[in-house]
Amino acid sequence: MASLIGETVLESNGQAPAPSKDFYQLVVTKKEVIWRFWKISLRSEFRTTNPGELRETHKEYLDDYSLQAQIATVLCDSIVSYTLNLCRSNFDYLEHLPNALLLYVILYLDLEDVAQLSQTSRKFEKLCSSDALWERIVENSCDTITPEMRALSKELTDLQDYTDYIA
Structure with a gap:
């Protein structure tokens, strides 16, 4: 190690x-x-x-x-x-492992464990709240993600970005 x-x-x-x-x-x-x-x-x-x-x-x-x-x-x-x-x-x-590897490991945790892990350090808080992680969790949890679901997700993300911008 x-x-x-x-x-x-x-x-x-x-x-x-x-x-x-x-x-x-x-x-x-x-x-x-x-x-x-x-x-x-x-x-x-x-x-x-x-x-x-x-x-x-x-x-x-x-x-x-x-x-x-x-x-x-x-x-x-x-x-x-x-x-x-x-x-x-x-x-x-753990601080020296690549983020991609840490995200791969986090994917195997239960959602409650992901929530607890996010409270251990700034690095894990950032990883556990990242879009990359949650997109993969949703893809693994859902049988299919339709184009309509992706469009709705993009609209919500854009809306959130806009509200963050004006706030």
């Missing part, structure tokens, strides 16, 4: 809180944590500042509370928690 995970296991970008305009990038690989930063300033003393990069092994990162606090400020506390888990080799394998 570990072979499914590429070299980069997490990548996240963010901008420092106002009034700062600095940009940051966090990359967690199988061996290290990389924190990149770009200082954006109109002040003359910072105009020539080059982008920077901090690289730490997983073990070093686990003990670097200053870097963890900086990441929490720019990105969020949940990213820090997730990176700490990654550095402790607690990988979330």
Whole structure:
């Protein structure tokens, strides 16, 4: 299963809180944590500042509370928690599976299980409410889908898109 995970296991970008305009990038690989930063300033003393990069092994990162606090400020506390888990080799394998494969697996669940799965993470909420999943569920549940049914579905989708647009 570990072979499914590429070299980069997490990548996240963010901008420092106002009034700062600095940009940051966090990359967690199988061996290290990389924190990149770009200082954006109109002040003359910072105009020539080059982008920077901090690289730490997983073990070093686990003990670097200053870097963890900086990441929490720019990105969020949940990213820090997730990176700490990654550095402790607690990988979330489901996060790295392709959506097509996850949708294929979800098709075998009961509808109640799909509803419960959708509440476990943002990724599964998005997958469980996707049109692709529900179209396949309806196709598997119905003997035939007539052209009239498809036309009605398209009309309802267009109507929903329109009401979302004007709202």
